[in-house]
Amino acid sequence: MGPRNRPVKDNIWQVAGSGLTAAEDAAAYLVAFDDMAALIDSGCGRATDLLLTNIESTGVAVERIQMLLLTHCHIDHAGGAAEIRDRLGCAIVAHALDADAIASGDERLTAADWYGRSMVPCPVDWRLEGDEHMAVGDGGIRVVHIPGHTPGSVAYLTESAGNLVLFGQDVHGPLDPGFNSDRRAYQESLRRLLDLRADVLCxxxxGILSGQEQVAKFIRSFLTS
Ligand SMILES: [Zn+2]
Ligand SMILES: [Zn+2]
Incomplete structure (x- = not known):
């Protein structure tokens, strides 16, 4: 498999996920600002070389990545974080409620046992409380705490050429007692995501859903009331 990426909007690309890196990788996205870049999720860690080559294929040098923004602790999203932190020296960012599972490599909470793999523990440099706003370069990234799938699930929100782009990742769930999922919190989080009226959902x-209607329809399909 050669280096590949999927453009999302100006300065935003999908760089990992099924068809781009390892089959069990959740999607990872690259956001470039004028003076830095951020990676959103890391894949499971089995295809990090390919992930970094895919990033370079966008024209963004990996040295520009200053933050790895994790949406939650699951291995398909966070398993590659330790190696990426070692190789790029970027800061690992995750919500405080999922940070211990990442830092300890908890097999149950990271779903590593479910995948039949082991999670490489990774220090978390910045523990989010939820609803932070990061000013970066010529833009910004907003954090939205969306507990439910896991207690510390977050979505990230940014703007690209007038489009509100939402990185929701496991918007679809699933809910599982092993993840400490919370059904009621999940439903409230879906409403919070709907209220954002994003133009694009990654x-x-x-995959990538485009247009406010499409995004809303997708999110609504998981609402039970
Ligand atoms: Zn998950
Ligand atoms: Zn996932």
Whole structure:
């Protein structure tokens, strides 16, 4: 498999996920600002070389990546974080409620046992409380705490050429007692995501949804009331 990427909007690309890196990788996205770049999720860690080559194929040098923004602790999203932190020296960012599972490599909470793999523990440099706003370069990234799938699930929100782009990742769930999922919190989080009226939704396993209607329809399909 050669280096590949999928453009999302100006300065945003999908760089990992099924068809781009390892089959069990959730999607990972690259956002470039004028003076830095951020990677959203890391894949499971089995195809990190290819992930970094895919990033370079966008024209963004990996040295520009200053932050790895993790959406939650699951291995398909965070398993590659330790190696990426070692190789790029970027800061690992995750919500405080999922940070211990990442830092300890907890097999159950990271779903590593479910995947039949082991999670490489990774220090978390910045523990989010939820609803932060990061000013980066010529733009910004907003954090939205969306507990439910896991207690510390977050979505990231940025703007590209007038489009509100939402990185929701596991918007679809699933909910599982092993993940400490919370059904009621999940439903509230779906409503919070709907209220954002994003133009583009970058999902972890369902690809890229474009247009406010499409995005809203996708999110609504998981609402039970
Ligand atoms: Zn997950
Ligand atoms: Zn996932």
């Amino acid at each position: 999902e972890g396993h369902y």
